[in-house]
Amino acid sequence: MGKHVLLVEDELNIIEAIRFLLSREGWQVDTHSDGADATDVIRSSKPDLVVLDVMLPGKSGFDILEELRGDAATADLPVLMLTARGQSRDREMAEKAGVSRFMTKPFSNTEVLTAVRDLLYVHGQRT
């Protein structure tokens, strides 16, 4: 069984693309589209990695990230953050909140794959 990736994103087509990419690498991909209860979903499904969009309905990706980092169980969970706003301020905010990796949309597929692979590898090393 491959690693478990949870994708939190609300754009259907982007979900489709990322799911396609990651599944082909042999990872198990689950998706979730609502920001409001995302933290709970992440906690209960215990993924190896979270791909997190910033602009989510209900709650922003930054808030979700802060909640994850505030909780001992998920404090070390690798989080790859995606944003379409692409301002430097966003990157700063994400890093302050404790993001593992930050990428701007539109991304190159290989970059995403590399990032996910790195994060899972590092995480795997640590645990």
Added chain:
Amino acid sequence: MASLNALVAVCLAYVFFLFCVAFAAERAGVRGRARWLLRSPLVYTLSLSIYCTAWTFYGAVGYAARSGLEYVTIYLGPSLVMIGWWWIARRLVRIGRSHKVTSIADLISSRYGKSNGLAIVVTIMAVIGVTPYIALQLQSVTASLSLFAAAEQGSLTDADEARAAGFWIAVGLALFTVLFGTRNLNVNERQHGVVIAVAVEAVVKLIALLAVGVFVVWGIAGGVSETLARIDASDLGTWEMDGSRWAGLTFVSAAAFLCLPRMFQVMVVENDDERHLQIASWAFPLYLMLMSLFVVPIAVIGLDLLPAGSNPDFFVLSLPLSQGREGLATLSFLGGFSSATSMVIVATLALSTMVSNHVVMPVFLYLHQGGATQSGDVRNVVILSRRLSILAIIGFGYIYYRLSGGSGALAAIGLISFAGVAQFLPALLGGIFWRGATRAGALVGLGVGFSVWVFTMLLPSFGPDAILSAAVFDKGLFGINGLRPQALFGIPGLDPTVHAIFWSLLLNAVSFALVSLMTFPDPLERLQGAQFVNVFDHSGQTRGWQAPVAESEDLMIMAQRILGAKEAQRLFQAEADRQGNGGYLPKPTADFLQRLELELAGSVGGATAHAMISQIVGGTAVSVQDLLAVADESAQMLEYSSQLEAKSRELSQTAAQLRDANAKLMQLSDQKDAFLSQISHELRTPMTSIRAFSEILRDTDGLGPLEKTKYANIIHVEAIRLTRLLDDLLDLSVLENGQVTLNRQSGSLVDLLDHAIATAQASEARPITFKRRRLDETVTLHTDLDRLSQVFINLITNAQKYCLAQDPELRIDVAQSGERVVIDFIDNGWGIPAASRDVMFEKFSRIGAQDGNGAGLGLAICREIMARLGGDVSYLDGTGGTAFRVTLPHSQALAAQ
């Protein structure tokens, strides 16, 4: 019997004529025509003549036949009141107008701190006091009818027939009152139909009485000197004056003139102009003088000519009949009929307003707790309750008439009624002249006076052993000598009527004054008291709702229920314009709440209106300034305080405006940042999909044809989304920079809406039901039709997308108001949260929308387009669903016609 039938026919024709007159006046009033007549002092004076009921028409002669010149007192009291109009009547009218008073109960309750309890007490007392009077009118009409029948057949008609006649008369009067008395909910809007009918009836009864008088003096007696000789010869000629009776009766009739609900209705509520009082001050006494001119001659000749034992109350009718003057008798009958009907109509109208405003509405509101904010129209409830009250009151009158069996001299019943309503006098006069008067005082005074009246006048009127046993008359209640109904405190020797009037009013006034001195008024009472007493010094409303936390929308919903949607929207719009903030809902400032309460009071009475507003605002608070204004007598201090108040109001308004402006600026700056990041987001999102899938298509081996098509399709859709976004952005930028050229054409609104609906339905699959009134839509527009259509399509598509009701519905209302054409799009969805309404017309604001289709530019574009077209599009509050209002200037709409 033919003649009796003819009489009934004449009656019916006369009533039909009155219906026509009332109807025409009502129509003219609505169209604002014939103001010179409807609002003339002449009509006002004539309408005051409902003071002269069948009692005075028939009864005055009977009175004169029994007690000589004493009947004059009944005319003397009102004449004195009118001649002295400057002191009391003018004050009442001014207070009535500035506080939108709907009835005497409303006035008294408003004065004493808008107390509904007091209003209920006054209402019940008024109903008890006036019901016998209504019965009296029914009795006089049926009695005069049977008199005719007797003359015709030589025998009295049987009782059943008279009762049947009484019943049908009561039904007819109820119908008339319901038809013309409950057309306007707002009592302060004049009931032109009723007033004109009353005025016509006033003329008819005057002519009838004068005609009979002329006939008697010149036709029977043979001239003035002969008549005078006959008067001298009779007992009536001797001038016997019982001072106490004269004073007592003059006083009580003056009091009744002010306190009778029907007099209050015509004198205060239906008054259009204070100056009319000035003319009525001599014209009305003149009318009364004419009415009383021939009373003595008719009485004397009647006593001479008619067989002993005939009822002098009907000499006016029986004299012409005995002389074979059927025509004159018919005219005289019509005069009596007029007096009776006009009194019943107005009295019932006034009472029904009191009952519905002070008894039914408070109960209704209590049963629908929290109901002031629920949607739906209570106007129907008010009107219905008013109509039912009318039926009930006339029903009471009829029942009383049946029970009393038509006994008793007319004048006696009239006096009992007069003395009953006269009990309002201390509370009324105390309220408008004495600031120290309190609610407790008024309640105790009314209670004491009323009880004494019941005990000394009403109950004894049924005779010994009817309700009070003979033993009570002789030995007093419970055997206490001091409690004899016609000799209170063991002081015998007074005339029973004078005795009752004297003691009831004296005890009433004394207890009112004493309790007022002992109790302390609450702040609201003090304020109202100051305003009533000093009504000529400051008609402005100083009292205010403090620190309002009311939601304007709740107020709007409530106002709509009472005033109706159109009127309420007009009121709120005017206030919003006055406050100078956009939109349709004004801020609930103290000023505005005050005005709103006044408007509501015009419809449902002061106490209820006050209760409804405090239900929303959460209790009233009287500000320190207000109290200072009341407490301090000095005009300077008052002036200074009100200046301070105005200044501080001005300052806080300015501060609020500054705060708003500042917030707006901050918001704008934030928006500028947000705009860039939004554009970035909106452009990058479709690009992400395009890039990801094109890379997948390029790099992945072994994709099946189905997958390839699917991914290519995604790229295609996202590319289109990107294009549309750019189109919208460019469109908006062109519109914002004002570079757009309008292509003005003429077209009909119906076609435009048809087209817009068809387009919207083609592009968006979710079904929605449209509700339109094509008749309203027949408006020719001259504007840029394509652009306008773009706005319509956008609003319709939004409703299709975001209306989440079970059966989505979109109502399109078109109205032309003044210089604008207004098109409302109202769906049955959940509305838009108040917080989002300010920003929803900004670029990129998407409210809870989770589909990625819209970029949130639609409404921003709509707003720009409407601005270019000289109109506006805005959110419409208070409809329950999501609603948008598109406004076009009328000149553009009708330019082509």
